[in-house]
Structures are given as structure tokens and as C-alpha cells.
Amino acid sequence: MKDFDNQESEIxxxxxxxxxxxxxxxxxxxxxxxxxxxxxxLVQETYLKVHRFSHTFKEGSNLKAWLFKILRxxxxxxxxxxxxxxxSILYDEVEDFYLFxxxxxxxxxxxxxxxxxxxxxxxxxxxxxxxxxxLPLAFREVILYSDIxxxxxxxxxxIVGCPIGTVKSRLFRARKLLQKSLWNYANERGxxxxxxxxxxx
Amino acid sequence: xxxxxxxxxxxxxxxxxxxxxxxxxxxxxxxxxHECCEKFxxxxxxxxxxxxxxxxxxxxxxxxxxIVSQWAELNEERSRPKAPAVEPKxxxxxxxxxxxxxxxxYVTMAVxxxxxxxxxxxxxxxxxxxxxxxxxxxxxxxxxxxxxxNMHLDLVSSDSNEIRRHFQNLQRSNLVIxxxxxxxxxxxxxxxxxxxxxxxxxxxxxxxxxxxxxxLEMINGSGMNIAKLQHEFYKGRSYxxxxxxxxxxxxxxxxxxxxxxxxxxxxxxxxxxxxxSILSYNK
Numbered sequence: 001m002k003d004f005d006n007q008e009s010e011i012x013x014x015x016x017x018x019x020x021x022x023x024x025x026x027x028x029x030x031x032x033x034x035x036x037x038x039x040x041x042l043v044q045e046t047y048l049k050v051h052r053f054s055h056t057f058k059e060g061s062n063l064k065a066w067l068f069k070i071l072r073x074x075x076x077x078x079x080x081x082x083x084x085x086x087x088s089i090l091y092d093e094v095e096d097f098y099l100f101x102x103x104x105x106x107x108x109x110x111x112x113x114x115x116x117x118x119x120x121x122x123x124x125x126x127x128x129x130x131x132x133x134x135l136p137l138a139f140r141e142v143i144l145y146s147d148i149x150x151x152x153x154x155x156x157x158x159i160v161g162c163p164i165g166t167v168k169s170r171l172f173r174a175r176k177l178l179q180k181s182l183w184n185y186a187n188e189r190g191x192x193x194x195x196x197x198x199x200x201x
Numbered sequence: 202x203x204x205x206x207x208x209x210x211x212x213x214x215x216x217x218x219x220x221x222x223x224x225x226x227x228x229x230x231x232x233x234x235h236e237c238c239e240k241f242x243x244x245x246x247x248x249x250x251x252x253x254x255x256x257x258x259x260x261x262x263x264x265x266x267x268i269v270s271q272w273a274e275l276n277e278e279r280s281r282p283k284a285p286a287v288e289p290k291x292x293x294x295x296x297x298x299x300x301x302x303x304x305x306x307y308v309t310m311a312v313x314x315x316x317x318x319x320x321x322x323x324x325x326x327x328x329x330x331x332x333x334x335x336x337x338x339x340x341x342x343x344x345x346x347x348x349x350x351n352m353h354l355d356l357v358s359s360d361s362n363e364i365r366r367h368f369q370n371l372q373r374s375n376l377v378i379x380x381x382x383x384x385x386x387x388x389x390x391x392x393x394x395x396x397x398x399x400x401x402x403x404x405x406x407x408x409x410x411x412x413x414x415x416x417l418e419m420i421n422g423s424g425m426n427i428a429k430l431q432h433e434f435y436k437g438r439s440y441x442x443x444x445x446x447x448x449x450x451x452x453x454x455x456x457x458x459x460x461x462x463x464x465x466x467x468x469x470x471x472x473x474x475x476x477x478s479i480l481s482y483n484k
Binding site for chain 2: 011015019022023025026027030031040043044047048051096097099100124125126128129132143144146147148152153168171172175178179
């Protein structure tokens with residue numbers, strides 16, 4: 001009976017630990033599907049699988065990465081989407097430090113608050129969301145894993161089933177592309193300037 | 202450390218993927234190099250801004266609740282002892298009801314059965330075994346009347362040149378006819394006849410082997426779909442073998458002409474005649 005109690009408390013512990021990540025999983029679902037209902041279904045389905053396959057989880061390995069792996073597979077299966085490397089045409093021509101250079105060269109007197117160039121981010125809001133949402137799935141997911149979930153390259157490589165080298169190059173390309181679309185969004189709406197003017201007045 | 206080296210490791214640095222030694226080196230470089238510092242700070246701020254702006258509210262409470270209750274249900278099912286055996290009467294009734302429910306297995310059977318029947322019917326209609334092939338039948342029947350002397354040959358001769366000339370005189374169409382050389386394989390040309398079969402030019406040559414009589418028939422196949430025949434009939438082989446009325450028939454094609462060799466000889470012997478004295482002639 002003692003064993004049984006032990007087992008039961010272990011299960012309870014595992015369940016509680018898995019549920020701790022529900023916000024992260026939901027956020028990922030929202031970013032990948034762009035649809036609240038779909039994200040809710042995705043998370044529910046994922047946690048059903050988590051329960052069913054809980055015995056396959058190896059004690060001591062990374063629970064969050066394991067959960068994300070299940071979530072990702074569920075996403076692929078439910079939406080019949082393929083997550084594959086985008087064509088190089090998309091990112092090949094984007095230079096390193098795209099956004100940094102753009103802001104530096106295009107900067108006009110009075111465009112931004114004085115001081116550090118990174119202060120420019122204070123004026124971005126929806127643009128960031130839009131830029132992330134506009135990334136191809138394979139790029140979007142690595143950005144989410146790394147920048148939002150703080151997962152290591154090794155954990156990401158386990159989740160997406162690619163070597164670490166692939167994860168790295170994908171992540172770097174994703175960031176380049178993200179900078180480009182961030183610039184486009186910000187520029188398109190003249191957001192940078194408007195906000196700034198608004199602030200001055 | 203140069204700027205280039207530092208920039209190369211920028212992402213790893215920001216993503217906390219560097220070992221202590223490398224991390225310190227870069228830290229030192231950034232502290233000294235204003236340009237790199239600006240770039241590193243810019244990229245770091247971007248990483249931070251992505252995290253801040255794309256984080257939305259947590260998962261809705263009702264999702265969490267439904268997961269928890271689903272799990273509780275599943276756990277209860279798992280720990281519940283197995284259901285006691287049902288009474289025999291109940292099982293019987295259950296069995297009958299089970300038969301009536303639409304189960305995947307029944308649906309599969311309902312789909313597979315007609316498909317199998319149609320497949321079988323199609324097989325019998327289009328890919329019948331050789332014995333039933335009409336070409337084989339015609340060849341065997343013609344040979345039969347030749348053997349039983351019911352067929353009047355236009356020319357009876359043992360000279361292949363004479364037979365060839367006879368054909369050339371008779372023939373007004375573009376039918377390709379040539380009498381094969383027998384290469385001295387104890388074979389004798391008997392005679393020939395020119396036919397018009399269903400509008401298709403057909404020529405018939407009788408040969409006598411050592412013991413068996415053999416018929417060679419040549420049909421101008423330009424009216425037939427020889428390519429289709431090749432595919433369905435020969436099945437990739439260069440010849441086709443069939444049987445009818447106890448006669449063995451070998452069929453092959455050369456150009457637009459369809460040849461058939463018929464005899465009571467066994468398959469092996471017939472193939473030898475065909476390949477040594479006639480097939481080789483066509484090469």
C-alpha cells in the first residue's frame with residue numbers, strides 16, 4: 001500500500017509540474033496558429049497526450065522540452081502542416097545587423113529620442129507581434145523556443161529533431177528575417193515617427 | 202579578441218550558449234569596443250523586446266480546468282478494478298446488438314468485397330489466362346484444319362524461294378511476308394495460303410518438322426493495337442505462349458507483323474523451332 005501511495009504522489013507531482021507550463025504552451029499555440037480557439041484545442045489535445053504518454057517521460061530529462069515536443073507533433077498532426085526550412089531567397093539578401101544598420105543610416109534629426117539606439121524599441125509594440133507572426137513556421141518556432149521560452153540550442157534541437165548546427169543557422173536566419181520585417185512594419189506605418197512626435201508633444 | 206570574432210559568437214553569447222572562458226572574453230571585448238557594445242546591446246534589446254511583446258495572457262482558466270478534470274477521469278479509470286464478467290444472457294444480447302452496429306470492420310468488408318469481385322471480373326475479362334486468348338484460338342483452329350487436310354493450300358512446295366515468290370505475286374498490300382529459312386533443322390516447307398481475315402491481311406505457311414506438323418501464320422497487325430497487345434499480352438516478354446485444343450501456340454511480333462507458330466510439339470520444342478529457325482531470322 002505504501003508503494004501505491006508513493007506512486008500516486010509521484011503522478012500528482014508529475015501532473016502539477018506539467019501543468020506549470022500551460023501558459024507557455026498556450027502562448028506557443030497562439031503564435032503558431034494565430035487563432036485562440038485553435039490554440040485552446042491544441043493545448044487540451046497536448047495535455048491528453050501528456051497523460052497518455054507520461055510513462056515515456058524519462059525522469060530527470062527536461063520536462064518543458066518534452067512538453068513542447070508533444071505540442072509540436074500535435075500541431076503538425078492536427079493542422080497537417082509541414083514545418084520545413086524556408087527557401088533561401090527569403091533571407092539570403094538580408095545583411096547582418098539589418099535593423100541596426102537601417103536605423104543608423106536612416107536616422108534623421110529628431111527621429112528618435114536621443115541616447116542609445118536600442119531605445120527605438122520603446123516605440124514598437126504590435127509591430128513586433130506582426131513581425132513574429134509573419135515568419136515562416138520553421139523560423140517562428142525557433143524564435144519562440146529561444147527568445148521567449150529560453151530553451152537551449154540542445155533542447156530546441158531535441159524538440160524539432162534537427163542537429164544543433166541546423167538549429168543555430170535557422171535561428172540566426174530567423175532573426176535576420178525578423179529584423180527585416182520589423183523594419184518594414186515599423187516603416188510602413190510611420191510608427192516610429194508618429195509615436196515619437198506624440199511623445200514630444 | 203577581434204571584433205569579427207566577437208560578432209561571430211554574438212548569438213551564442215546572447216543565448217547563453219557559451220562556456221565561461223569564451224563568455225568572459227567577449228564581455229571584456231564589449232567593455233572596450235564601443236562599436237561592438239552598441240551592436241550587442243541592440244541585439245540583446247531585440248531579444249528582450251520579442252519576449253515582452255509576444256507574451257500574451259496565460260492559458261484561459263476553462264482550458265486548465267477541463268484538462269484537470271479530464272485527467273482526473275482518466276486516473277479514475279486507470280485505478281478502477283476491471284469490470285466483473287457480464288451475465289451470459291446479457292453477453293448474448295450484447296452480441297446480437299454488436300452485430301447490428303456499424304463497426305469499422307463491417308464498413309471495410311462492405312467496401313472490400315465488391316472491390317474484390319470487380320477486380321476478379323476485370324481480371325477474367327481483360328487478362329484471361331492464355332488458353333482463352335482469341336488469337337491463340339484462331340491459330341490453333343487454322344492449324345487443326347491444316348493438319349486434317351481441310352485446308353486447301355494455294356501452293357505446295359518445299360522450296361522456300363518459290364513460296365516467297367508466290368507470296369510476292371499474291372500480295373498487293375503492304376503486308377510484310379517472308380518465309381523463314383529452316384536452317385536445315387529437319388523441316389520442310391509445305392505450302393502457303395493468303396487470307397483476308399476480318400480485313401486484316403493474313404498469310405499462312407505450313408511446315409513439316411521431323412515428326413510434327415507446324416503452322417506459321419503472319420498477320421498484318423497494323424489494324425490492331427500492337428503496343429497495347431505488347432503490354433497486356435506479352436507482359437514485357439518478347440513472345441507469348443498459349444494453348445488451345447491440345448495445340449501449343451507461340452506468338453511474337455516483328456515490326457507490324459504478328460507471327461504465330463502452332464504445333465502439337467511441346468512447349469520447349471516449339472520454342473526451339475521459333476527461336477532457332479524463325480525468331481533468329483527476324484533479328
